Amino acid sequence: MKTVLYGLFRWLAVATAIAFLFLTGAGNVARNADPQKVFESVCLSADMTNLQPASNQMIKRLYDINPADYEFCMLYYPKTNMDVDELLLVKFTDRSQEEALRNAAQSRLNGQKKAFEGYGAEQMGLLGSHSLTESRSGFFLFAVNPNDAEIRSAFVKALEEESSCR
Amino acid sequence: MPLSELFFVFIFLPAAIILYRLTPDRLRNALLLLLSLFFIAWGSLSDVILIALCIAFNYFTALELDHLRRSDSRILKKLVLFSGIAVNAGMLIFFKYFVFLINNVCAVIGTEFSFTVPKVPVGISFFTFSAISCLCDVAKGDENAVRNPLDFALYIAFFAKITSGPIVKFRDMARQLNDRAMTAELTESGMKLFIIGLSKKVIMAGCLGFLFDGIKAQDPASLSVAGAWTGALAYSLMLYYDFSGYSDMAIGLGKIFGFSFAKNFDHPYSSVSMTDFWRRWHISLGAWFRDYVYIPLGGSRVGRARNIFNLSVVWLLTGLWHGANWTFVVWGIYHLLLLLLEKFVLKGLLDRIPSLLRAAMTFLLAVIGWTVFFSDNIAYAGSYLLRMIGIGGSGLADRTGLFYLNGGVFLLVCAIIGATSLPSAALGKLDRLMERRIDKRAAAQLMQPVTALLLALLMLGCTAFMISDTVSSFLYAQF
Numbered sequence: 001m002k003t004v005l006y007g008l009f010r011w012l013a014v015a016t017a018i019a020f021l022f023l024t025g026a027g028n029v030a031r032n033a034d035p036q037k038v039f040e041s042v043c044l045s046a047d048m049t050n051l052q053p054a055s056n057q058m059i060k061r062l063y064d065i066n067p068a069d070y071e072f073c074m075l076y077y078p079k080t081n082m083d084v085d086e087l088l089l090v091k092f093t094d095r096s097q098e099e100a101l102r103n104a105a106q107s108r109l110n111g112q113k114k115a116f117e118g119y120g121a122e123q124m125g126l127l128g129s130h131s132l133t134e135s136r137s138g139f140f141l142f143a144v145n146p147n148d149a150e151i152r153s154a155f156v157k158a159l160e161e162e163s164s165c166r
Numbered sequence: 167m168p169l170s171e172l173f174f175v176f177i178f179l180p181a182a183i184i185l186y187r188l189t190p191d192r193l194r195n196a197l198l199l200l201l202s203l204f205f206i207a208w209g210s211l212s213d214v215i216l217i218a219l220c221i222a223f224n225y226f227t228a229l230e231l232d233h234l235r236r237s238d239s240r241i242l243k244k245l246v247l248f249s250g251i252a253v254n255a256g257m258l259i260f261f262k263y264f265v266f267l268i269n270n271v272c273a274v275i276g277t278e279f280s281f282t283v284p285k286v287p288v289g290i291s292f293f294t295f296s297a298i299s300c301l302c303d304v305a306k307g308d309e310n311a312v313r314n315p316l317d318f319a320l321y322i323a324f325f326a327k328i329t330s331g332p333i334v335k336f337r338d339m340a341r342q343l344n345d346r347a348m349t350a351e352l353t354e355s356g357m358k359l360f361i362i363g364l365s366k367k368v369i370m371a372g373c374l375g376f377l378f379d380g381i382k383a384q385d386p387a388s389l390s391v392a393g394a395w396t397g398a399l400a401y402s403l404m405l406y407y408d409f410s411g412y413s414d415m416a417i418g419l420g421k422i423f424g425f426s427f428a429k430n431f432d433h434p435y436s437s438v439s440m441t442d443f444w445r446r447w448h449i450s451l452g453a454w455f456r457d458y459v460y461i462p463l464g465g466s467r468v469g470r471a472r473n474i475f476n477l478s479v480v481w482l483l484t485g486l487w488h489g490a491n492w493t494f495v496v497w498g499i500y501h502l503l504l505l506l507l508e509k510f511v512l513k514g515l516l517d518r519i520p521s522l523l524r525a526a527m528t529f530l531l532a533v534i535g536w537t538v539f540f541s542d543n544i545a546y547a548g549s550y551l552l553r554m555i556g557i558g559g560s561g562l563a564d565r566t567g568l569f570y571l572n573g574g575v576f577l578l579v580c581a582i583i584g585a586t587s588l589p590s591a592a593l594g595k596l597d598r599l600m601e602r603r604i605d606k607r608a609a610a611q612l613m614q615p616v617t618a619l620l621l622a623l624l625m626l627g628c629t630a631f632m633i634s635d636t637v638s639s640f641l642y643a644q645f
Contacts, residue, residue, distance in 0.1 A: 003242075006230035013223040014253055017216060024212055024284050060383055068542035093265040096285045 035072035035091045038139060041158035042089060043076075045150040046143065050083045051076035063088070063104040070097065084112050084123045087151075088142040098135055105133050105142040112144075167208040168329070169415045170367050172632050178205070179419075186348070186423060195320050195343065198423060205325035206288060213287040217328075221319045223253060224297040228318070231304045232311035243305060250301040254294045261286045266490030289328040291487060295454055296322055300336035302458050309337045317343045326419035330412050332430040332450035335457065339425065346424035356421030358621060363414025365624040366407045368631045370581060374404035377574040382540070386549040390560040393567030394553040396574055402536045403581040406435065409448070433587040435532070438524040439516060440504045443532060451487070455480050470510070478502055488539070493547055497538045504531060 054075040056067045067073035072091035092098050109131055116123040132148040134141045137159050143151050167174050182201050189197045207214045227250040234243040303309045312318040321339055381397030413430035420427045430450050437443035444452055463476040485498020541547035553559040600609040
């Protein structure tokens with residue numbers, strides 16, 4: 001009798017763990033989502049005039065993340081120090097990477113706000129009202145751009161077209 | 167919450183010690199468990215739920231194994247043990263290796279499929295190994311199952327060891343759960359060890375990490391020999407100070423709360439062979455693999471071919487335990503080959519080489535291994551190793567390499583000396599000398615304020631480093 005009860009309880013724990021994992025989003029499958037295509041779709045909706053592509057070293061310097069840790073990592077950053085427009089798209093594989101990316105984007109945003117606080121009204125406006133952090137289907141997007149709403153829609157649409165979730 | 171965070175050091179730990187002192191003996195485990203759950207929840211609430219479910223599963227499995235062992239149901243016992251190990255290993259594989267496996271299978275069959283796994287629970291590599299240790303020990307009869315679920319939960323989730331070990335075997339901790347003392351001497355020596363560990367982690371590993379990060383950010387194709395070696399040495403020493411520092415902190419915390427955990431590092435860079443190195447580096451992991459994988463497979467009391475197979479299994483798993491990347495597999499194979507070479511080919515020859523030269527050779531071989539270990543992929547490792555022997559790159563020394571070498575040479579020399587057994591040997595000699603000149607009690611009285619001052623200075627230095635936020639995140643946490 002004891003053995004049956006112990007067995008019942010332990011498999012109940014396993015079943016609960018599986019249900020918990022399922023409910024918290026495990027298996028968020030993004031099939032055949034080509035990150036390059038997602039990035040191109042996002043770029044089409046963004047104002048890219050003030051932006052330039054960043055090297056891996058620059059990504060490390062600005063965001064303190066290692067692009068080699070991610071399946072795909074692309075950053076466009078301002079051509080001059082007086083601009084704050086930015087576009088970062090990363091394809092990640094697990095939730096800890098997602099958390100690291102969120103922290104990296106937040107500290108980049110805070111750093112920029114600190115740099116322009118008190119004198120860069122226009123830049124502060126962009127950083128305050130036109131920054132975007134979005135994560136879905138294994139993709140993380142961070143953008144500071146006047147077209148932030150369009151960028152978000154393009155990102156969501158690109159993922160819906162490129163992938164089928166769950 | 168890392169053990170080297172200001173909040174932990176100045177708020178959580180003092181509060182935990184005061185509460186522990188004020189709590190009656192019978193409620194102390196419950197308090198430690200509550201503190202541990204808070205510690206885990208600080209990072210992520212979902213981790214608490216997953217760890218609680220893991221605890222529940224293993225608690226009932228251990229009770230069932232205990233019951234079956236007493237009733238002599240051998241086949242059923244084996245089945246329950248196997249299912250228990252499979253669930254723990256399955257959990258580890260799902261969180262740590264599933265994406266790696268899927269990606270490799272997809273690469274082989276030429277298709278694309280991406281799968282997102284939830285955030286890896288904190289300390290999964292450590293607490294699943296603790297759980298497996300418990301099941302094996304109970305099944306074998308080395309230890310009885312713990313009846314009190316709170317005590318069992320504390321064994322798995324104790325905040326001192328859950329994030330980064332050491333991997334304490336069940337048989338080494340089970341009795342301490344209900345039979346331990348908290349003496350002033352233990353608390354004092356625990357605090358000392360904690361501060362020493364903290365300074366190893368925060369000051370030494372922090373500075374070495376700063377040096378290494380600068381070199382790692384360079385394109386490996388343009389590195390010079392000087393730059394590549396500076397980077398490799400900085401990483402090797404940083405890893406040692408980082409992990410041994412963290413282990414010292416965990417062992418010190420254990421002492422503060424009355425637990426006695428065996429040491430996890432014993433001056434590995436003073437080793438005279440790779441076999442010796444692995445007796446001194448991450449001792450708890452090596453002991454775990456020895457007791458729960460190597461010996462059950464037959465250990466060395468089998469034929470040569472079977473022994474090589476057993477060692478291969480252990481080293482493949484040791485490599486993979488550190489992470490889901492081919493670089494870790496290669497690193498494991500590299501150490502397997504070195505150990506096989508020592509065991510079967512160079513056995514007599516090594517003894518004839520002077521020990522200083524053997525120690526230098528062992529250190530060099532370990533550094534080469536760490537180069538593969540820190541690389542993002544095999545191509546990077548290959549390119550970096552070629553730069554170390556001067557093939558390609560910017561020759562023997564370029565401006566960047568010399569900049570890092572000049573800036574880091576003093577730190578590297580200090581770190582190498584500190585990593586060997588020389589400082590503790592010198593301190594031991596000083597102790598003996600003082601005891602000979604003046605009596606033991608007077609020597610201890612003389613040393614007390616000196617030690618207190620040194621520890622206070624170390625703590626001050628650590629605080630400054632923690633505030634300036636130069637602390638790198640714990641390296642082994644990612645494994």
